[in-house]
Amino acid sequence: MFKNLKIVLFSLITIMLLVACGDDHNSSANGNQNNDEQEIKPEFEEEVQDFSFTNQDDETVSLDDLKGEYWVADLIFTNCETVCPPMTANMAKLQQMLDEEGIDIRLVSFSVDPQNDDPETLKAFGDKHGADYSNWDFLTGYSQEDIESFASKSFKALVSKVDGDDQVTHDTSFMLVSPEGDMINRFKGTSFEEMESIVEYLKHYKK
Known part of the structure; x- marks a missing residue:
């Protein structure tokens, strides 16, 4: 009788494990599906602040010069x-890849x-790359x-320079901005x- 009870308990545990694995598999599949959907949907809708630089x-x-088309922004400095x-x-x-597409x-x-x-320093930096x-x-x-305020409000990005230090702490994301002037994704x-x-x-957005 004790032996039969052990067999029954073992069978019940096995069934429970199989069910649990099945639930986990379904959750993973749903997660992948959500990730696939996320790839074609904006992750943010942050309005880029007006500027003229x-x-x-x-x-x-200016921001008006960029509105009406997608653009990618980043934060850098030459030093x-x-x-x-x-x-x-x-x-x-990225510029080359987009041109090829x-x-x-x-x-x-x-x-x-x-x-x-x-401007001269920035152009020399751009030429170098x-x-x-x-x-x-x-x-x-x-x-x-x-720029610290602009980056924070427009891109939710940190920019911080300590007095006396020649280096600047800043966000390293590439921000995708919509034709309406909203940051919609970060990379x-x-x-x-x-x-x-x-x-x-962009292949999806530009369809």
Whole structure:
């Protein structure tokens, strides 16, 4: 009798484990489905604040100039010793990939060190990384306080410079902005693989 009871208990535990595995599998499948859906839906709807700044050619670029089309923004500075060179190299690669796909959008790099990054310095930095300025602007012409506030309000991004330090702490995301002027997605700017994700998003958005 005790032996039969052990067999019954073992059978019940086995059934429970199989059911649990089945539920877990369904949850995973639903999760993957949600992730697939998420890829074609905006993750954010943050309004980019109005601006009118100066680019590498000493020309004015404003939010109104960018509205009506998608654009990708990032935050960089030319004296950066860590993330900015690979981010700018990735942006240059993204520019090339978008061109190959026939996707026409604007790219915008905001300097987070405007006191040191004048138009000439920004252009030299862009040249170093192979930037094509036909649809890529490097912007400056504002105060440190202005860019810190702008980045926070427009992109929910941190920018912070400590007095006496030549380095700036800043967000490393690439922000996708809609034609209406809202940030709708963010991507890891230091990851080359994320450039492919941006292209895929834009293939959907530009349909």
